Amino acid sequence: MVFLTNEGASSSSSTHQWDYDVFLSFQGEDTRNNFTGHLYKALCDQGFDTFIDNDLQKGEEISMELLKVIELSMISIVVFSKNFASSTWCLKKLVKIFECRSNGQWVLPIFYKVDPSEIRKQDGEYGIAIAKHEEKFKDDIEKVQKWRKTLTEAANLSGFHYNDGYTEFEFIQRVIKEISNTISNHEPxxxxxxxxxxxxxxxxxxxxxxxxxxxxxxxxxxxxxxxxxxxxxxxxxxxxxxxxxxxxxxxxxxxxxxxxxxxxxxxxxxxxxxxxxxxxxxxxxxxxxxxxxxxxxxxxxxxxxxxxxxxxxxxxxxxxxxxxxxxxxxxxxxxxxxxxxxxxxxx
Incomplete structure (x- = not known):
C-alpha cells in the first residue's frame, strides 16, 4: 500500500486523445457494399467520427498510416463474415487491434451470418482458410498460430450475432446504441x-x-x-x-x-x-x-x-x-x- 499526502494543487487537463471514435475492420468483398456500408453511414449520421478503409487491398503488408489509425481509434468494430479469415489483410489488422485492446481500446465483434463457434473452433470456412494459410506460410507457422489465437480471443468476446432473424436496420440500431453507451463512458x-x-x-x-x-x-x-x-x-x-x-x-x-x-x-x-x-x-x-x-x-x-x-x-x-x-x-x-x-x- 502506498500513500501520497497532497499539500495543495489545482487541476489538470491531461487526457488521452483519440483521433477517431470508431475503426471499422471488415472483409471488403463480403460486406463493403451492404452491411458494413450501411453501418458506416449510420455511425456517421449519429455524429461518430468513423474510419473506414476504402482503399482496395494492395500487397501483403499494412501501411504504417493504417496501423496508426487503429492505435488512435477508441473503438474497433470487427465484422466477421464468411470470408474474413481468407484475407491475410484482415487477420493482420485483427492482430493489431488486439494489441491495442491491451492499452484500453474497446473491441466490438459483429458476427455477420457466421456463428462465433465456427471462428472459435476454426472449422467450416474459417478452418479451410487457416489451413490454406498454414500451407502458404509453412516457413512462418508462428504467424498463422498467432492468427488462430487472436481469432479464438475475438470469438470469446461479447458481441453481436447477426442472422436472418433480424432486419438489418434494427440490428444496426442496436450496435449504434452500444457504441453510444461506450463513448459516453469514455468522456473525460x-x-x-x-x-x-x-x-x-x-x-x-x-x-x-x-x-x-x-x-x-x-x-x-x-x-x-x-x-x-x-x-x-x-x-x-x-x-x-x-x-x-x-x-x-x-x-x-x-x-x-x-x-x-x-x-x-x-x-x-x-x-x-x-x-x-x-x-x-x-x-x-x-x-x-x-x-x-x-x-x-x-x-x-x-x-x-x-x-x-x-x-x-x-x-x-x-x-x-x-x-x-x-x-x-x-x-x-x-x-x-x-x-x-x-x-x-x-x-
Whole structure:
C-alpha cells in the first residue's frame, strides 16, 4: 500500500486523445457494399467520427498510416463474415487491434451470418482458410498460430450475432446504441475551469500506480478537505483510463453512503458503468458484492473511490482487490490515513 499526502494543487487537463471514435475492420468483398456500408453511414449520421478503409487491398503488408489509425481509434468494430479469415489483410489488422485492446481500446465483434463457434473452433470456412494459410506460410507457422489465437480471443468476446432473424436496420440500431453507451463512458472528467499546475502531482500518482506491473495496485491519497484530492484523482483518471478495459470514478462516497439505500445505487452504478450495462439491477448489498467478484475478476479495471469515510464502504464497493484481474488499479481518497492504513495491512 502506498500513500501520497497532497499539500495543495489545482487541476489538470491531461487526457488521452483519440483521433477517431470508431475503426471499422471488415472483409471488403463480403460486406463493403451492404452491411458494413450501411453501418458506416449510420455511425456517421449519429455524429461518430468513423474510419473506414476504402482503399482496395494492395500487397501483403499494412501501411504504417493504417496501423496508426487503429492505435488512435477508441473503438474497433470487427465484422466477421464468411470470408474474413481468407484475407491475410484482415487477420493482420485483427492482430493489431488486439494489441491495442491491451492499452484500453474497446473491441466490438459483429458476427455477420457466421456463428462465433465456427471462428472459435476454426472449422467450416474459417478452418479451410487457416489451413490454406498454414500451407502458404509453412516457413512462418508462428504467424498463422498467432492468427488462430487472436481469432479464438475475438470469438470469446461479447458481441453481436447477426442472422436472418433480424432486419438489418434494427440490428444496426442496436450496435449504434452500444457504441453510444461506450463513448459516453469514455468522456473525460471535468477537472477545473482554469487548470493550472497539477500535472506534477498527477504524474507522481501515475508513477506510484506503476502501470507496467502485473500486480493489482492500490494507491491512497489522504489529506484535509479542500486541498485538491478529488482534483488530483480526476486528473489521474483522465490520464490513464484508456489503459483499462473498464473504469469508473465514484465521487462523494462518504456523503452518498449516508443516504438510506444509496450504497446499493452506488454498487449498481459502478458495475453498470464498467460492464456497460445500463439495465443492470441488484436487490441487496450482498448480491452486488457477489456480482463484483464474479463479473470483474477477468477485467483489467481502474476504480477511483473519492472521499471514503470507513472500511465498510470500501468492502461494499470493492470487495477485495485480489478479485480483480492483473494490472487493475484502485485509487482511494480519504481525509485521514486510518482506513488506508488498514487496507495497507490487508493487501
Amino acid at each position: 472528467l471535468f477537472v477545473a475551469k482554469h487548470p493550472v499546475g497539477i500535472d506534477i502531482q498527477a504524474e507522481a500518482i501515475e508513477l506510484l500506480l506503476d502501470l507496467e506491473s502485473n500486480d493489482v495496485c492500490m494507491v491512497g491519497i489522504c489529506g484535509f478537505g479542500g486541498i485538491g484530492k478529488t482534483t488530483i484523482s480526476k486528473a489521474v483518471y483522465n490520464r490513464i483510463a484508456h489503459h483499462f478495459e473498464g473504469s469508473y470514478f465514484l465521487e462523494n462516497v462518504r456523503e452518498r453512503s449516508k443516504i438510506n439505500g444509496d450504497i446499493i445505487q452506488l454498487q449498481e452504478k459502478l458495475l453498470s458503468k464498467i460492464l456497460r450495462d445500463r439495465d443492470l439491477k441488484v436487490h441487496n448489498v450482498f448480491e452486488c458484492i457477489n456480482l463484483i467478484k464474479k463479473r470483474l475478476r477477468s477485467k483489467k479495471v481502474l476504480l477511483i473511490l473519492d472521499d471514503v469515510e470507513d472500511l465498510k464502504e470500501v468492502e461494499n464497493l470493492l470487495g477485495e482487490c485480489d478479485w480483480f484481474a492483473s494490472k487493475s488499479r484502485v485509487i482511494i481518497t480519504r481525509r485521514d490515513r486510518h482506513v488506508l492504513t488498514t487496507l495497507g495491512r490487508d493487501t
